[in-house]
Amino acid sequence: MxxxxxxxxxxxxxxxxxxxxxxxxxxxxxxxxxxxxxxxxxxxxxxxxxxxxxxxxxxxxxxxxxxxxxxxxxxxxxxxxxxxxxxxxxxxxxxxxxxxxxxxxxxxxxxxxxxxxxxxxxxxFSAAVGGGIPYLSTLIEVKKHTQISAIGGILNGTSNFILDKMERESCTFEEALSEAQTLGYAEKDPSADILGWDSLNKIRLSGVIAFNTWINIDSIPCTGIDSIQTKDVEFIQSLGYHIRLFATMIKTNLGHSAYVEPQLFNSDNAEATILSNHNIAWFTDMSGKHQALIGQGAGGLPTAGNILRDLYQIKEDAKGMLPEERSLKNIDNNELSHAYLVRTSKSLKSGFLEAITVFKWIQGNRIYRITKNIQVSRFHNLMHQLKQLEPIFYAGIKKKENQ
Ligand SMILES: NC(=O)c1ccc[n+]([C@@H]2O[C@H](COP(=O)([O-])OP(=O)(O)OC[C@H]3O[C@@H](n4cnc5c(N)ncnc54)[C@H](OP(=O)(O)O)[C@@H]3O)[C@@H](O)[C@H]2O)c1
Missing domain, CATH: 3.40.50.720 (NAD(P)-binding Rossmann-like Domain)
Structure with missing residues (x-):
């Protein structure tokens, strides 16, 4: 209009x-x-x-x-x-x-x-995803000439700041969070950032722009970084990985798959190079072409930059951002599986974890396991139950660019 x-x-x-x-x-x-x-x-x-x-x-x-x-x-x-x-x-x-x-x-x-x-x-609402990165507006442009098959990336600047600081400075989670708050990267109540809900809102919102489909938010598996400890980060580094909070949504034959979780990336992945409060937001088109935007994902000035873009868009008679046709669907994660790193205490007994373990390291009172490939939604459900017993930590292990 x-x-x-x-x-x-x-x-x-x-x-x-x-x-x-x-x-x-x-x-x-x-x-x-x-x-x-x-x-x-x-x-x-x-x-x-x-x-x-x-x-x-x-x-x-x-x-x-x-x-x-x-x-x-x-x-x-x-x-x-x-x-x-x-x-x-x-x-x-x-x-x-x-x-x-x-x-x-x-x-x-x-x-x-x-x-x-x-x-x-x-x-x-360009600034609602990617802070200062023009991600949603790029998806809208790209969709005019090609179909999008997958979207994703590191969409929460606060959690990236925390994980990067823990990696590079060996500080505690609490120290890193406190600095993120001082710098204005974390909102006053940081729950949404560290529990993954902020990334969940962002991937779902990006999904309606990319795929004209609102995915039922309760059906998307989501876990954050709240239970990570300095020793976990050191162990992950000793395996040659970086840890990042990752979100993705993929168009499949059956519908859409999606999840939010911490993931391990080796240095060949662009995600591993994302430092401080920066985000990476990428999309893959139907021909397999993969393109990424990188920039500051949080903070007053970067976010205001995207708001200013919207102001100019309105001045230039741009339309609203939601697609005209929108459907509502549940997630279908049947085609999605990968391996996980899991840290529990030595005293936690789980036949399921034991059955899917491929490698195991015992360090003091902790057990670190690498699992075989396992369906993402099923794994999240089972870990959610174990989390009621103790604050276990788990992270997916990245295989392909769009998984
Ligand atoms: N911070 C970021 O990096 C970032 C990035 C992307 C998107 N966003 C989004 O931007 C929005 C604002 O975030 P923010 O970080 O700027 O939050 P913030 O620092 O907490 O600022 C919110 C402001 O709104 C005021 N406010 C809240 N309720 C009010 C009311 N009923 N009447 C008048 N003033 C009221 C607060 O006043 P008081 O100080 O008096 O409470 C405060 O000044 C959020 O939707 C957030 O998700 C933030």
Whole structure:
């Protein structure tokens, strides 16, 4: 739907209403200020009651939406409510919306997209995947001339920062997480990053863009990095591997397979070279051509960079991002299997683990095992049960580029 934002703007600059003044909100402000944008300016910022301490700050969404200078609202609050309600109010007030909120778009993307169309405005969310990497917009472009067969990569900058720091500095998980929070890479509550949910939201959102299919989120196996210890990282390094939190979705003969889990990569894999808070986001097309984008996947300025791209897209009359036709399916992981590294304590007894073990190392009170190839969903289910007994750690072992 065509928007007429540029026509309404005083001095040819488009007024932005910013919701939220945290890492990303401040990033956008400094991007627009430092670059002295001749296209956009922040007209008003919504802050919590008693925090609106500047003349351009307001405490109510009504005060922001009633400002005629504001033609685009940028949501940087995070979470579901009140972000969802505020976005609906903005769309109904005929303001296009840009958000970086992958959790919200995952749950309410259809509703918000419909609301945008009904009101003749646009909803965009490029920054919801890949931080500063233009991944979703690239998938949209690529799909115009070829079909995509697989997507994936390292989609969570916080967990990559933690794993890379543990590898290179032999620090503890807690030390690495604390530094990620200090640097603004980890959100205030880091659960979504370290438990893999952030990567899960991102791969699912990338999946609807790449395959026109929302995969039922509860059907995707997902495990994070919360139980990794310094000794695990040292052991993985001694085997010649790097560890990364990996997410993928693949179009198969039967439907779509997908998972999120820590994986081991040897140095031949591009993932092994991804350091700090960087992401790698790749896609493979039906001819087997594999292409990857690498960049900063977290942090205020990089994320604001993708938001700025969306602002320009809206200025140039781009459409919304969700495909017109979308189906909803469960995952089908029957065709997907690989080996795993598993660490348990010596006291944990599991006949299943024993039966699938190919190699075993005993180190003090720990047992490290390499398993034979095993179906991914089945393995995750069984490990989920064992995790109720103790905080075991496991990671897939990467074989092919798109598995
Ligand atoms: N950080 C990243 O690297 C990154 C990368 C990609 C995408 N994102 C996404 O960007 C969004 C924002 O993330 P962030 O890291 O900027 O979060 P953040 O640092 O926690 O900032 C959120 C801001 O929103 C404000 N806020 C929350 N609820 C509010 C309310 N009801 N009324 C007014 N203000 C409210 C907070 O105020 P208080 O400080 O007063 O609580 C804070 O200023 C999230 O959806 C996140 O998933 C973040």
């Amino acid at each position: 065509k928007t007429d934002v540029s026509k309404n703007s005083a001095n040819n600059r488009i007024g932005i209403g910013l919701l939220g003044y945290g890492t990303v909100g401040k990033g956008l402000e400094s991007l627009l200020t430092d670059k002295a944008s001749d296209a956009f300016f922040i007209a008003k910022i919504l802050r919590r009651i008693s925090k609106a301490n500047r003349s351009d700050m307001v405490e109510s969404i009504e005060d922001l939406l009633s400002d005629p200078k504001i033609e685009i609202v940028v949501e940087c609050l995070g979470g579901i409510e009140p972000a969802r309600t505020y976005i609906i109010e903005a769309l109904k007030a005929k303001k296009s919306v840009v958000t970086a909120n992958k959790a919200l778009i995952n749950r309410f993307g259809d509703e918000l997209d419909t609301c945008a169309k009904e009101n003749g405005v646009v909803l965009r």
